[in-house]
Amino acid sequence: MTKVHPNAAAAAKAAAAAPVVGEEKREAVSLTVWRRSLLFNGKGFTVFDCKGNLVYRVESYTGGSPREIVLMDADGHGLVTIRRKKLSLADEWLIYDGDAAASPMTATPPKRFTARRHVSLRSTRSLAHLSPVRPLVCGDAGAAPSCRYDVEGSYVGRSLDVFASTGSGGEQRRRVAAVRPKEAAVGPDVFRLVVEPGFDPALAMAVVILLEQMHAS
Template sequence: MGFQGTDGFSVYSDSGQLVFRVDNYSRRQRYLTKEIVLMDGDGKPLLCLRPRILSLHDRWNAYEVEECGNKQPNSKLFSMKRYSNVQNFDQTEVLQRNFADNSKPKLMPSFRIEGCFKKRSCKIYNSRGDEVAQISRKTTGQASVLLGNDVFSLVIQPGFDCKLVMAFVIVMDRIH
């Protein structure tokens, strides 16, 4: 994975193939960012990520791409927030819709991210406590030279939705 300066984000597979990208990625203040669109390697839009403007916990919402242009989108996939801005926590929580009770769906905790994203050392756990992904600093071969923070490794467990993890990573970068 790698951030390209201040206007892009690219993700490559272990074989070197471009898998995900964000061309319109910007390091502007969150109150100036309208939305970020996660695309596949061919440029097909996958998810739309929007910051919630007046949020004490740096909350971001993710939507299906069809809802990107809507003022009040209906298909929120998840909401992601930092545990606390006041305290020095470096943990993030992901809330997803729960349709279990046939009433209005509620957002329930479904993932948590623990560790230090700024140092590119964190893990993503599901609601059962299983590790589904790990972010770590990338090193160069045998010399074990650490590369910069803009290049890091992401290992996702088999069977887990990669675009969902990518959305988490993009939001974590914006939050932290």
């Protein structure tokens, strides 16, 4: 079976180094996502870089689809919070910077995106849409503001793409991340997350968590 366990000695260093190195070289970052928590009887994800070092982790003790999930680095520091919105007529989630639950009420991390499951009576490749809560740029500096992200493909089949779109009609569109099956036959619980230069790997992993919640709900 393909190795999915981390190199513990380098885990702390890899949490910050792996994505940065890929961006400096202007190369795509390839991560291995393991749909399993490192905690006993826990649920979540464990994410490794191409050298087998731990980069991200998600841990949850609750069953079903929890309302709030935190993406952590190798040291357990919260990077992104995904929170399901209450009293919403549609399936909607909010994405925050950092660990929203650990922050005082007076210093709640800013919301970055609202996310919605794509709903259609017709067969479509669209899965979800992420819209910015505040102005931001699409990856590279100097890009147009108000970037939104569209997810297309099949999460169950572990084959999907994340596209960044700018402009009122989404006329400028480019792929920023992709999920693909692992080359070796290791089953659907281990797959690849490929992140293009200029796109935040933590946000790409947040999209994976969102899709897991959408399919579990």
